[in-house]
Amino acid sequence: MKQLIVESGRVVVKELPDPTPDIYEVVVANAYSAVSIGTERSMLLNAKRGWLSKILDMLKNEEMRSKAFETLKRKGLIGAYRTWKQLSQSIDGGMPLGYSSAGYVISIGKGVREFDVGDRVACAGAGYASHAELIAVPVNLVVKVPDSVDLLEASFAAIGSIALHALRLSQVQPGESVAIIGTGLIGLIAVQLAKNVFNAKTIAIDIDSEKIELAKKLGADKGIALNSEKDVINEVIEVTSGVGVDVAIVAATTKSSKPVNLGLKLLRDRGKLVVIGDVPINVNRELMYKKEAALIVSRSYGPGRYDEVYEVKGIDYPIGYVRWTLKRNMQSFLEFIKERKISLKSLISKVITIGEAPSFYEELISGRSKYIGVAISYDESKYLSGALNHKVQLSKPEVQVSSTAKNIVGRRIRLGIIGAGSFINNVILPTLLNDLKDLYEIVAVSTKHPQHCIKAGKRAGAYYCTTDYREILNDEKIDAVIIATPHNTHAEIVVEAIKAGKAIFVEKPLALNEEELEKVYEAYKNNPVPITVDFNRRFSPLTLKAKEEFSSKPIYGIYRVNAGFLPLVHWVQDPEVGGGRILGEVCHFVDFFNYIVGGRVVELSVEAMPVDNVNIVAKDNIAVVMKWNDSSITSIHYFAIGSTELPKEYVELHSSGSSIVIEDFIRMNIYREGAKRTIKLKNQDKGHRNHLLEFAKLLRGEKSKIPPFEEYVYSMKITFEIEKKLRNLARL
Ligand SMILES: NC(=O)c1ccc[n+]([C@@H]2O[C@H](COP(=O)([O-])OP(=O)(O)OC[C@H]3O[C@@H](n4cnc5c(N)ncnc54)[C@H](OP(=O)(O)O)[C@@H]3O)[C@@H](O)[C@H]2O)c1
Incomplete structure (x- = not known):
């Protein structure tokens, strides 16, 4: 599909993969989208400025200024310069345009009850109701258009x-x-x-x-x-x-x-x-x-705007409390058009096709445009059959499957990446594309948003990208998938990937609750594909060394995590999306001890800080003590109120008169027989590279350190137990 994207201050028509609806979204084939001349003109003029001028402008905002100084303090001048430049590039690196449109629903998400395929609708929201042939929009930003109102007028509803x-x-x-x-x-x-x-x-x-x-x-x-x-x-x-x-x-x-x-x-x-x-x-x-x-x-179209719960999750405010939400405003505006109280036709001075849009915007920013209402038209008829193309071929030719396709020995592992956000881009991709490039070949990348998809696919050097991850699962040329989507999607995608027979490298947590975990394990038992969960700490060279040094039991272990504050608005904290930091992060440290000690936890106790306010999230400041069946005792001290100067992770292991201290996975001190040895790594290594390496060995049939899947399932079960105990603490 075609979409208008702003690149370095210029509007270009991009060919992007068709979108796939999320649970509470509909996909709409736009008939028209309305141009908000004033807003879009100032956005474009802003995007045209150089990166330094944009940064200086951002620094006028107090919050941005304090963030910038924090970066400067942490990374030094050169590091901060790189971050700021990257930030400014991301500001104009592919920005969608438009926020008011109308068309036909052609596909609906699993949770959508209010709309059917074929409905005529008006849509709102920057980043949703874009100038594009197809858009995926959450239901609270969509309203039905009365029969007597035409879609050209309706496209101005937002x-x-x-x-x-x-x-x-x-x-x-x-x-x-x-x-x-x-x-x-x-x-x-x-x-x-x-x-x-x-x-x-x-x-x-x-x-x-x-x-x-x-x-x-x-x-x-x-x-x-x-x-x-x-x-x-x-x-x-x-x-x-x-x-x-x-x-x-x-x-x-x-x-x-x-x-x-x-x-x-x-x-x-x-x-x-x-x-x-x-x-x-x-x-x-x-x-x-x-x-x-x-x-x-006055803020935008009304109450509900910028509230994730309203916009993204589709939860309405009761009419008795909020009479005029943004959606009810849009509905009532369309009624006024129907009753002829509002005439839009007299304001629409120009309708252009999407192909004509770039030159129209050039004219707009040169200051020559005298138009009031301008709409962009699309040929929606080609999408009304509902047949969508989520895949875009990138520059290289596709992989050819040879007769020995299933045999990975002697060739690279063909990988599909599902979800390519900050973790994949900052941690996994640099390893796959450099150190491990002889082991893995990235065939495809899938993301949710069409405009991210192509960028992510190109960055990974993939053959194609898709907004429907099922295309990756159905691609017989792909051997293995990396799943790095938000937490609430892990279990579902893993089950589908197991059924598709793919080898799986899934980000933690494997599941958000016992029920999801059960479904994953059932699927695995029916088809035991090679699978690993990215509990990477167990693959750090320092952890492997510690395990080697410590054969005697019981072990007394302390894991201290200075996790840093994460506001409740972050997706990881959302109970339905991220599941919170216990499920999302503490599972790492549970798995570390599961690896180091092994066996079974026979007693578990937890304590949380009895304070919950805007600066302290009680559940993010906890102490966990685990007693194991070999009498080992391990504790996790996880807190979010520490100094940002203090390194994040610190581990002590003690047994039979020996001690090991791991400092932030860069240095390890071993105290044994009256002597101290220190292992210092060149860079921090939390085990991501080793983990990918061991996964490759597993797939190639070589001896690998990837544990039996049951070990990961057990780490998740202990984590659920911690979460349950925390819930039961009366004061939480
Ligand atoms: N092992 C570790 O040490 C470690 C550290 C950090 C994070 N992680 C894990 O990495 C994962 C991703 O975290 P992140 O910080 O990278 O999050 P993020 O930046 O929000 O990235 C999430 C990615 O998932 C994509 N996505 C969402 N729904 C999708 C769907 N239905 N189909 C395909 N792609 C979809 C998003 O697409 P769009 O780009 O189009 O929105 C985005 O690319 C999480 O599970 C997190 O726990 C692991």
């Missing part, structure tokens, strides 16, 4: 809802007066809403007299061309019988704070100033005080 939300926030009453400053697309929609829906006396103000004429045609009671501020104030005072307006809405986009201050001057005593547009808000405090004016900055 943009129109921005104006509607601002008017709702103003609480303007029938008979009151509203001044709308800035009559671009949103301003002209606001004019119609103020007049025809909210029954207010409507005054349109703009520097462009043509737009003022249009505002009057659309129902404005008064149109004032902004020549001198004094004249505007006098006219408004006259129209409002000397009182001033009840509400002033600023819908202009400018770097000047004049529109906001003009709005304030036009207000009556205790009037409301509502800001929609991207303008600086340097208001005259004295005048605000004198009028006791209210300042409201």
Whole structure:
């Protein structure tokens, strides 16, 4: 499918794989998407600037500034320079454009009840309702379009809802007066809403007299061309019988704070100033005080926007508590179009095809465009059969399967990577593409988002990329898969991969609960494919050495993890997606002791810090003591409130008068028979490379350190037990 992407400040048409819907998403074949001229123009102008200027701009934000200084402190000047440059490149490295569109549902996710294939819908959301032939959108950002409303008008529903939300926030009453400053697309929609829906006396103000004429045609009671501020104030005072307006809405986009201050001057005593547009808000405090004016900055299309629970998980707010959510605003906006209270046709000055879009955007940023409403049209008919193509062939020819395809000896292992986010890019890929390039050949990469997919596939040097990981599982040329998706998908994909007969390298945790683990183990028993879970600590050269040194039991072990704070909004902390840090991270340290001690845990106790607030997550500060059947005792001290200066991991092992200390997997001290030996690695090595190496040996039929699958299953069971005990602590 085709999508508009911004690359280095230029809009290009990209051929991307078709999207696959997530559980609560629908895939829509867009008939039209609406261009939000002001917003998109400033985005493009911003993307055109050099990386240094963007970074300097980011540093104006206090939070970004403190993050930048932290990076500088941690990585030094050169390290920080690299990070900042990378960050700025990622800002313009393939940004989707657009946030308001309409089309037909062609595919639905497993959890979707509200929509059917064939439904006519309007969609919202940057990163979702993009200028693309196909889009995957969560259900709370999608509404059905009434039969009598055509899709061209409906494609403006999200943009129109921005104006509607601002008017709702103003609480303007029938008979009151509203001044709308800035009559671009949103301003002209606001004019119609103020007049025809909210029954207010409507005054349109703009520097462009043509737009003022249009505002009057659309129902404005008064149109004032902004020549001198004094004249505007006098006219408004006259129209409002000397009182001033009840509400002033600023819908202009400018770097000047004049529109906001003009709005304030036009207000009556205790009037409301509502800001929609991207303008600086340097208001005259004295005048605000004198009028006791209210300042409201209106956010997007309404409540629900930017709330992951609402947008991504599709959980609605009860209507009794939140009457006008963003979705209900969009529905009501479409009703106003149906009732002819809003005319969009008179605002749509141009409809272009996606192929014409790059030159249109060039014109837009050169400042020559005089359009108000512009829509991009697509040939949706080619997708209505529902046949999608999730795969895009990248530069190389495809792998040829020889008659000895299943025999890996003498050739590289053909790998499919499912999920290629930060961990794969920063840790696994550099190893696969350098050190282990003679062992593995990356055939395919799968990610969720179409625009990430091609990038990730190219970075990995894959033959193709796909947004449907099942294509990788069904590809007979692929021997093994690496699964590095969010935690809630691991068990399901592992079960499918086992059924497809693939060898599996899955990221931890293997499953999020006992039930998922049971399903994985059942599938494995039916088809025992080679499988390993990325409990990489057991493959660190220092861990292997420690195991070699320590044959005597019992062992007294301490594992201290200075984990660092992770806010509750991070996906790992989401109970349904990441499962929290115990399942997501503590499982590593459980597995470490499972490897070092072995046997069975006979007693387990846990304690958590009895404090839960914005800075301390109780469950992230715990002590776990495990007693093993050979009398070994091991403890894990995992906390998120330590200093960032302190190295993350520290292990002590003691047995029969000997001791081993592992410091952050870079140094190991062995104390034995009155002497101390130190092993110092050149770089920290937590075992990722060795693990991939051992996996390759397993697949090639060589002697390998990959343990029986049951050992990993047991590590997960102990982790679930820790989680259960934590839940049972009365105070949590
Ligand atoms: N062993 C270790 O020491 C270690 C350390 C860190 C992380 N990890 C593990 O690595 C895994 C990934 O973590 P991360 O930090 O890299 O997360 P991330 O940056 O969010 O990456 C997740 C990746 O999964 C993709 N994805 C999501 N749903 C998918 C689907 N249905 N089909 C195909 N791809 C899908 C995403 O696609 P998009 O890019 O299109 O969104 C993204 O590429 C997690 O399991 C984590 O626990 C392990």
